[in-house]
Amino acid sequence: MNLHDERARAAAWFRELRDRIVAAFEALEDSQQTGPFADQTPGRFEVSETRRRSDDGSDAGGGLMSVMRGGRVFEKVGVNVSTVHGTLAPRAQAAMAARRDLPGLAEDPRFWASGISLVAHMQNPHTPAVHMNTRMFWTPQGWWFGGGADLNPCIEYADDTAAFHAALKAGCDPHDPDYYERFKAWADEYFYIPHRNRARGVGGIFYDDLCTGDWEADFAFTRSVGSAFLPAFLPVTETRRDTPWTEADKDAQLVHRGLYAEYNLVYDRGTKFGLETGHDANAVLMSLPPLAKWV
Template sequence: MTHEMTHEKARASAWFRQLRDQIVSAFEALEDTQLSGPLVGLPAGRFEVTETTRDAEDGSDAGGGLMSVMRGGRVFEKVGVNVSTVYGTLGERAQMAMAARKGLPGMKDDPRFWAAGISLVAHMQNPHTPAVHMNTRMFWTPHGWWFGGGSDLNPCIEYAEDTAAFHAIQKEHCNRHDPEYYPRFKAWADEYFYIPHRGRARGVGGIFYDDLNTGDWEKDFAFTQDVGRAFLPAFLGVTEKRRDTPWNEADKDRQLVHRGLYAEYNLVYDRGTKFGLETGHNPDAVLMSLPPMAKWV
């Protein structure tokens, strides 16, 4: 299916926006219900929403989205939830990378692309509450289409029961579509979110998938929607369990060092960061994932 897919693109873009709205509402509700702890005197956090744009090389409109960022809340120290729908033609560098990685040799002759998705990263106030990352996306070129994304947990202080609970919900949603998805995509996450120069994983994993095209767009879109639906129950369950755990300066120091690890990964290895910067998207939106403060020893 390599036609323009106008209807499918519209449905995917609308879904990512709908998921964004659900998450923003749930996170602000979490701020409202944080009524204890050392930061309870702060105002409940709220998202600042900014429209983002991507300009084509010729100056024409090439899409954009919404960047929603909350800073300095009772629960979230910084969280960003971005949605975007961008399109145009890939530059030569991006064409070569796409052709090599996706097996799309025709990109040089017809480098048009369309991409939509949601990307979320949350850095928490309480060091016992894990940071988290989630994204899902659809990508189209005249030579093929695919879905990708996933969700992974990044605690600086690990609790085995939290890891198990997070993974259990990912597995449940994957199993609705294919019993092979969870073990396959868990292993992919373990490999993808590994930091070679540190010899360790970024966090405790989750699921990650890319290049998903079974030939059945409806099937793949339904799975991608369920990956998005799994996020709130998986993350909110862990957050509500840990957000009132007492913490001290040693815990905070440990958190800041772990955030340095997170920043290293996103700047050196993350494909989404590279693609966003290479295709001219708003750099503030692309780098939204970076923590507000970090530390290196």
């Protein structure tokens, strides 16, 4: 199961989505004309290449890490794309085999993976943090897609939650009427912090190991999830970015960021996979907030 052309198409799509989101976020920075950060220069992404090295030191792919810090709207936001390849270490093989039936993986542990990952931490504590990613994974034994998006407010607004979920549902429904409820439930389970007995936010959708046998259909759904992100997130941001806040609001934001950091360092699959397969650590840990607080 080679899928050479399909892999190239998926990687190109993730890069195209990255470019679209970066442009939209910089435009949002330009449009912010009020508030305590309006007098500073609009934020811009700093872009750097990332590389993955295999165990023998050979090149194993890489990508682009794009990070904006200290903007008018975004305190820190990262949008990363990567396309990497190599062989899965035994620990990664075991994790894959635990979720999928992959006979022969130990004998031929080659892999290829491409995707986009985004995390945004906002200046205004009334504006929710957000996460989104979509990806394709391939081994000689099979291929699958994964991804999703979830909203992480420290101060919750029911209207924001409803609007975010409605946009994601609109992205899911044309592909399968069961996808939204199924992947919403999966997000509620996945983005849960067991040691705190609470969710890390107000949910969204999450899916992994998606392989219906129809590559075109699964790729189309993954594109739809990625395309739904800006319509889901931008209106919420535009609604809340000028809301006045207090020091107590900012304190609540920093405490909530501590929860976010705990989740990503302890439970997140993408963090574990990136570090275990030798990808650039700065890119893998891009999701961590610039400031956080524990009480």
